Amino acid sequence: MLLYAPAVFFLLLAAVGVLRDRRRFSNAVYLGLALTFLAFALLVTLGKVDSVLAEVVLIVVVLAPALATLVLAGLLIANGFKMIRKEGRRVANLLSLLCGVAILAVVALLVAAPQADSPALSVVARTALLLTCYLSFLFVCFIGYAYLYGRLMPRQDVDYVVVLGSGLLGGTRVPPLLASRLERGRALYERQAANGRPPLLITSGGQGPDEQLPESHAMAAYLTDRGFPADRIVLEDRSRTTEENLRFSRELMSAADPDYSCVVVTNNFHAFRAALLARRQGVNGQVAGSPTAAYFWPSATIREFVAVLVAYKWINVTVCGLLTLVSVAA
Known part of the structure; x- marks a missing residue:
């Protein structure tokens, strides 16, 4: 049984890490080491079978x-x-x-x-x-x-749903990638609103050099044009990067309620790295992903991995x- 001890040890570390805060890359490494040692132990055991x-x-x-x-x-x-x-x-x-x-x-x-x-x-x-x-x-x-x-399903009793911007098409229009985030954010809002406690939805994104208006404004317009209540939208229109999306949104939420809770919405390939950044920025909430076209996944995932390495x-x-x-x- 000592052969399996390293696998059990790292599995316990991963479990403790997830319980403490699942937004840690160390959890991924511990789980990977646990599976690696488990595979090694199984191979050694199998090698002894004649x-x-x-x-x-x-x-x-x-x-x-x-x-x-x-x-x-x-x-x-x-x-x-x-x-x-x-x-x-x-x-x-x-x-x-x-x-x-x-x-x-x-x-x-x-x-x-x-x-x-x-x-x-x-x-x-x-x-x-x-x-x-x-x-x-x-x-x-x-x-x-x-x-x-x-x-992992996000909480259903949050104070805010934060949708991260991703750039505008032609400087004014919401592209499909961003529309996917907004639709997931609206779905999370409606799920909680059905229970009688609708959260506020923060559209987060500033104005890029090739954009005619801040992303957050175009995102809000996309939602209101489709029947979303305008009085439940909060605009965060200063950010240029994911880190700023999270930091400036955190400032808005904590200023209104220091004990806030939230769920952050981005595309599914970006969700884990956004969670790592949310932890670093002190955001009190987990990250939910929205669907992305299958062909986009490999390059996007590699890009996210490189960003984590950096x-x-x-x-x-x-x-x-x-x-x-x-x-x-x-």
């Missing part, structure tokens, strides 16, 4: 990641071309394509290094493998916990540096 079925399972477990890696690279590249076709050639739309190409490049490097008989190339390949494994582990933790976080840059730089030193010294 049967054909056990051998087949072990072979599948070894080969599946390699095959899955190649399939993933192909899917990412295909999605990248679809993003370019539908959304244009902005850098943000190239992320899935670049990620797929990078995976194939690492695979090619690992295959070529043993054949080249070059110590320097072997070090490069070994370093690339270690860094790829580290980043892949974090990415799996991120998307796995983000999925779980998105399944938010914890010193930890990640330190770990990557240590892994590089280990690889060079080996």
